[in-house]
Amino acid sequence: MSAPRVVSVAAASPAQRAGLRVGDELLAIDGRVPRDVIEYRLLVDEADPQLEIRRGHDEVSVTVDKTAGEALGAEVSSALFDRVRTCDNHCEFCFIYQLPKGMRRSLYLKDDDYRLSFLYGNFTTLTRFTELDLERVLSEGLSPLFVSIHSTDPALRSRMLRNVRGATSLRWLRALLDGGIEVHGQVVVCPGVNDGAALETTLAGVLDEYPELATVACVPLGVSDYTTEAAMRPHTEDEAAAVIDTVEQWQELALGALGRRLVYAADEYYLIAGRPFPAAERYDGFPQHENGIGMARAFAAAFGGDDRAASGVQPGFFAWVDGAPAAGYRATRVAPGTGGSPGPTGGPVAVITGEYGAMVLGPLLAGLDSRPDGDGAPIRLLPVRNAFFGGNIAVTGLLTGVDVARALAGQPEGHRYLLPDVCLSDGRFLDGMTVGELPRPVEVVPADGLSLRHALEAPLGRPSGAPRPPEAVPVALGQSR
Numbered sequence: 249m250s251a252p253r254v255v256s257v258a259a260a261s262p263a264q265r266a267g268l269r270v271g272d273e274l275l276a277i278d279g280r281v282p283r284d285v286i287e288y289r290l291l292v293d294e295a296d297p298q299l300e301i302r303r304g305h306d307e308v309s310v311t312v313d314k315t316a317g318e319a320l321g322a323e324v325s326s327a328l329f330d331r332v333r334t335c336d337n338h339c340e341f342c343f344i345y346q347l348p349k350g351m352r353r354s355l356y357l358k359d360d361d362y363r364l365s366f367l368y369g370n371f372t373t374l375t376r377f378t379e380l381d382l383e384r385v386l387s388e389g390l391s392p393l394f395v396s397i398h399s400t401d402p403a404l405r406s407r408m409l410r411n412v413r414g415a416t417s418l419r420w421l422r423a424l425l426d427g428g429i430e431v432h433g434q435v436v437v438c439p440g441v442n443d444g445a446a447l448e449t450t451l452a453g454v455l456d457e458y459p460e461l462a463t464v465a466c467v468p469l470g471v472s473d474y475t476t477e478a479a480m481r482p483h484t485e486d487e488a489a490a491v492i493d494t495v496e497q498w499q500e501l502a503l504g505a506l507g508r509r510l511v512y513a514a515d516e517y518y519l520i521a522g523r524p525f526p527a528a529e530r531y532d533g534f535p536q537h538e539n540g541i542g543m544a545r546a547f548a549a550a551f552g553g554d555d556r557a558a559s560g561v562q563p564g565f566f567a568w569v570d571g572a573p574a575a576g577y578r579a580t581r582v583a584p585g586t587g588g589s590p591g592p593t594g595g596p597v598a599v600i601t602g603e604y605g606a607m608v609l610g611p612l613l614a615g616l617d618s619r620p621d622g623d624g625a626p627i628r629l630l631p632v633r634n635a636f637f638g639g640n641i642a643v644t645g646l647l648t649g650v651d652v653a654r655a656l657a658g659q660p661e662g663h664r665y666l667l668p669d670v671c672l673s674d675g676r677f678l679d680g681m682t683v684g685e686l687p688r689p690v691e692v693v694p695a696d697g698l699s700l701r702h703a704l705e706a707p708l709g710r711p712s713g714a715p716r717p718p719e720a721v722p723v724a725l726g727q728s729r
C-alpha cells in the first residue's frame with residue numbers, strides 16, 4: 249500500500265486554501281485509508297474532509313473547508329494505492345506473452361482488476377472477482393465495466409483462458425447485469441478456436457443469457473513474431489469475411505429481439521476481408537470506438553468536418569488487449585516539451601501511419617494538396633511496417649520508434665511529417681524512443697480525423713483546433729493538380 253501523493257493543486261480551490269502542497273502524501277481522509285482513486289474521490293467529496301498528511305518527515309492534520317460535492321482541487325499520482333490485482337489466466341492469445349524481451353517492465357504486467365476496467369476501460373475476465381468486489385461495484389455504482397467473454401461455452405472459455413475458473417467466472421457477469429451495472433463485452437476471435445460454429449454459439453449465448461450487455465465487440469487475434477503458440481495464427485480473408493457475416497446476422501437477430509444491434513465487428517475485419525465499412529449509423533454512437541469498432545468510419549466523418557463523430561480519447565497502445573497497465577496506455581500521449589516540432593509550412597506534407605491506417609487514410613488524402621490553390625504538393629502517406637512486432641500487427645498505435653525512424657531515414661528533409669499521438673505514451677514510443685530521436689522533425693497530432701484536418705489546415709492560416717462549420721472544411725485544403 250502506498251499513500252497517494254498530490255501532484256497538482258488547483259488555483260483558488262479548497263485544497264489550495266487549506267494549504268495542501270504538491271508532494272504531500274495523503275495518509276488518511278476522515279480516518280480512512282483510500283485503496284484507490286475511486287475511494288479517494290468519494291472521501292474527498294464529503295463536506296469538510298479531514299486529511300492526515302505526510303509532508304517530508306512531518307505528519308500534519310488539515311481540515312478542508314468545503315461543501316459536499318464541491319471539488320477538492322487536488323490530483324493524486326496514481327489510480328491504485330494498493331496492489332494491482334494481476335491476472336491468473338494464461339491465454340494462448342495473450343499479447344503480453346507476445347512482446348519481445350527488454351521492453352518497459354510495466355508493459356509486461358497482466359492485470360485483471362475491475363477497478364482498472366472502470367477507470368480505464370481495461371477488459372477483465374472476472375476470474376479473480378469476488379463477492380466483496382461485487383458488493384463494492386454495486387454499492388458504489390462502478391459502471392460501466394468491460395468484460396472479456398471470448399466464449400459462453402464454459403469448457404471452451406476455460407480452455408482459452410487456461411484457467412478452470414474461466415468456466416464459471418461469467419456468473420459474475422450475470423450478477424453485475426442483475427445489479428444494473430452497464431457492461432460492455434469483448435470476444436477475441438481466434439481462428440480455428442472460437443470462430444465459426446463456436447462464435448455462433450457464443451453470440452447465441454450472449455443473446456440468451458446476457459441480453460442486458462450494452463455491446464459486444466468481436467476483435468481479431470493479434471499475432472506477433474514472438475508468439476510461442478503454434479495454434480495462434482491471423483485470420484485469412486475468408487475467415488474475416490465469415491466473422492463479419494456472423495456478426496451482421498446476429499445484429500439482425502438482436503435488433504429483432506432487443507431493438508438494438510448489440511454486437512459489432514472490429515474495423516480490422518473489414519480491412520482484412522476487403523469489404524466497405526458499415527455506415528456510421530450502424531455503429532449506434534460508437535460505444536466501443538476505443539476497441540477499434542467503427543474507428544475508421546468515425547475518423548472519416550470527423551476528417552470530413554463532422555465533429556460529432558470525433559469520439560473523445562482515442563485507443564491506446566493496448567486498448568484491444570486484456571489487462572493493459574494503466575500507466576502503459578492511458579498515460580498522457582505527449583508529455584510537455586516532447587511533442588515534436590512544427591515542420592516547414594506550405595511545402596510537402598507526409599502523414600505517418602501504420603499499414604491499416606494507410607488503408608483508411610489513403611482514400612481520404614487522395615487528391616489533397618498542401619495549398620488551397622493546388623500549387624503546393626500532394627499530401628502523401630508514409631505507411632510504416634511494424635517490423636518490431638512483425639506478424640499481423642499493423643495498427644498505428646503499436647508502431648515503435650525504431651520502425652518510424654527507419655521509415656523517416658529514407659525521406660527527404662524539409663518536408664512536414666505528422667505523427668499520430670497514439671504511437672506515444674508520455675512522449676515515448678513503446679520501445680522507449682522519443683520523437684526527438686527520430687531522424688526528421690515530426691509534429692505530433694491527436695489521432696482523430698478532425699485534428700488531422702486541422703493540422704493540415706493550420707499552415708493555411710487557420711488556428712489549429714479552431715471550431716468551424718462542417719461545410720467550411722472541404723474547401724480549406726486544395727485539390728492536387
Ligand code: SF4
Nearest residue numbers: 335339342358570571
Ligand atoms: S492479460 Fe488478458 S489475455 Fe493475457 S493472460 Fe490475462 S486474461 Fe489472458
